[in-house]
Amino acid sequence: MSSWFSAPQAVEDRQGRSLTLSVVGPAEVEALYPLELAAHSHPMPKSTLLGNLQRYRCAGLRDGERWLAFALVSVVVGEAELLDIVVDPAAQGQGVGRLLLEAVLDQLQGQAERMFLEVRESNDSAIGLYSALGFVEVGVRHGYYPAAKGREDAILMALELDWR
Template identity: 50%
Template sequence: MWKLLHKLKDAVIYDADREFYAKVFPDSVDSKDLLRLRKMDHGDLPSVLKIEALNYEFPWSEGVFKDCFRAMNYVNWVCEAPEDVIVGYCIISVMAGEAHIMNISVNPDFQRQGAGRKMMEHVIEYARPRAEKMFLEVRPSNPNAMALYRKLGFQEIGIRKGYYPAKGGREDAIMFALDLVPML
């Protein structure tokens, strides 16, 4: 029974009461609370590719995203605002006791409104029963993302030299890790 409930929760995270109260009492609900996450499907790719292109000089191709659907250990989500507007997406890989955030991105029009935090909190909770550690890389030129990761408990663990393509060469990646198993 519990497994079925967790699968249902993984399929869609949505609170109809919050949406109702937001319509009736608009100031009573934080906009972050109206965001919902659901599994990404192929029909989401045009919106996802648009967000990817808006945020990155060297965006992932449609083929890379399609490969993420085929990979058995990848899980792909979109974050939606009311009216089914996709405002962000995240992709993680979970295997061998480790979770790795492969890609997370928020439409620039919705950044700094809680979508990134909501997706991060979701993937952390998804990974917690499935992995002992979570890893991610981030560009040093993205201080807002680094601040969010630190607030969520991630620790800087190293640098990957020349990890990201960049104009005129390559950019390093700062590596972060989060322990998913509580210390006793």
């Protein structure tokens, strides 16, 4: 993991804001958990987020001291999985998620051959983003996500990382 965002980087979003892209660790759980709560209809418990920050790679985008987004990634034997990507609802639709995911994909070059993710079948904006970045549907996990009225299917998507 030594090359995983070895130092904070300044990046510019499409609004011209200068943001900071950096590694996120367990110390940021208190700052990140409100984003998790706001962005997901069924957020993970704080203890799970903390455990994930301890176990997996996490990158985030900040505007000054305010976290706008974070992405949790697992890398095992040449395969990466996007476990969670969260964008502050106030920053959604502004290219923040795309900027973060592109940075994560760049970091994974040479570390993984492909990346997988699951997305709620109703999340059209996320599916559109993933498709625009080259992810393709490779399967469906029936009843994968809890939903307001029972369960919702997940679309399993994959991207070969030699695409850049």
